[in-house]
Amino acid sequence: xxxxxxxxxxAVVRARAENPEAIIVAGxxxxxxLVRAGMLEAxxxxxxxxxxxxxxxQSLGDLSIGAMVRHRRLELDEDVRGIWPGIAAAFxxxxxxxxxxxxxxxxxxxxxxxxxxxxxxxxASRAVAEIASVRGSRRVPIEELITGHYSTxxxxxxxxxxxxxxxxxxxxxxxxxxxxxxxxxxxSSVAAVVHQGTVRVVVGAVSxxxxxxxxxxxxxxxxxxxxxxxxxAGYAERIEYIDDNRGSAAYRRRVVAxxxxxxxxxxxx
Numbered sequence: 001x002x003x004x005x006x007x008x009x010x011a012v013v014r015a016r017a018e019n020p021e022a023i024i025v026a027g028x029x030x031x032x033x034l035v036r037a038g039m040l041e042a043x044x045x046x047x048x049x050x051x052x053x054x055x056x057x058q059s060l061g062d063l064s065i066g067a068m069v070r071h072r073r074l075e076l077d078e079d080v081r082g083i084w085p086g087i088a089a090a091f092x093x094x095x096x097x098x099x100x101x102x103x104x105x106x107x108x109x110x111x112x113x114x115x116x117x118x119x120x121x122x123x124a125s126r127a128v129a130e131i132a133s134v135r136g137s138r139r140v141p142i143e144e145l146i147t148g149h150y151s152t153x154x155x156x157x158x159x160x161x162x163x164x165x166x167x168x169x170x171x172x173x174x175x176x177x178x179x180x181x182x183x184x185x186x187x188s189s190v191a192a193v194v195h196q197g198t199v200r201v202v203v204g205a206v207s208x209x210x211x212x213x214x215x216x217x218x219x220x221x222x223x224x225x226x227x228x229x230x231x232x233a234g235y236a237e238r239i240e241y242i243d244d245n246r247g248s249a250a251y252r253r254r255v256v257a258x259x260x261x262x263x264x265x266x267x268x269x
Contacts, residue, residue, distance in 0.1 A: 001042075001044070002043060002044045004044065004045065005046075006047075008051060009054065009132055011051075012046060012048065013134050013157070015046050016134075017134045022045060022046050023040070024046050025049075026048050026106050027068075027103045028102070029102050030107065054161060057077065059084075063084055063165040064162055067160045067162055071091045071104070071108075072091075074087060075100060084165060085172060086124070086171075086173065086174055087122075090117050090174045095184040095185075106159075106163075109129060110152060110160055112209070114149055114204070115246070117189055117204075119146060119210050120210045121174050121193075122142045123202045123212060124172070125165050125172070125193050126200070128141050128142065129142055129164075130162045131154065132158065133155065133159065143212060147209065148209055170193070170267075172191070172192065172267065173191070173193075173266045175191075175266070183246060186204070186246070187205065188203065188247075188255045188259055189205045190203055190204075190256075190259045190262075190263040192264060192267040201231065201263065201264065203239060203256055206247075207239050207240055207241055207242055213234065216234040225261075227264075232257040232258065232261035235257070236254070
């Protein structure tokens with residue numbers, strides 16, 4: 001096994017271009033599970049631990065989050081908690097402090113795990129991923145980055161370098177429903193973010209990727225229970241649900257209707 005430890009983004013993308021089958025290791029929380037389960041093997045690994053530029057967190061203007069920023073840092077940072085409370089809440093909801101001290105922003109997006117907390121809030125917040133390769137860089141909305149179960153639009157030689165979250169213009173709410181006492185992962189998650197009088201609702205953990213329906217959100221009347229209930233019912237009907245040990249498709253359909261309604265009423269208060 002070859003363990004490569006570059007110290008710059010340029011070195012990472014060069015190594016990635018030379019060996020596209022090498023596995024990128026950020027925090028390693030998800031990869032560790034796959035390796036222990038015998039679901040992932042590789043001869044070459046590229047560690048991001050020494051790439052300091054990926055650890056930058058800046059909150060002047062929009063929020064710029066380096067791919068190696070840990071969940072715990074976003075949970076505790078005073079500027080993030082004060083200006084982007086929805087982001088802080090979503091990352092605070094992940095597992096335990098032990099996991100959040102290791103798990104990274106880039107890793108959680110590249111894994112595209114349907115039962116992760118942060119993606120739904122990042123989509124609701126209109127966040128964008130910056131992606132680098134030897135060909136240059138590009139920006140992709142998080143909504144387009146995640147394409148399905150554990151799949152993204154990333155090319156095999158590309159690397160997420162940072163996430164950019166616009167400065168919010170209204171309140172945000174993150175709701176997470178757990179159905180098992182010993183399970184940290186959500187059975188459903190709902191993120192609702194108000195931006196200049198309009199709302200953006202995103203439902204996660206119930207299907208292959210986060211779901212946002214702009215036409216349903218356009219009918220929102222702030223503080224109106226009937227409006228919130230109608231939007232919740234609309235979301236519940238449109239999503240193609242999964243069955244797993246955290247809930248059946250039928251159960252999730254009922255839960256989404258209720259949780260979307262509650263999120264809309266909560267973000268109106």
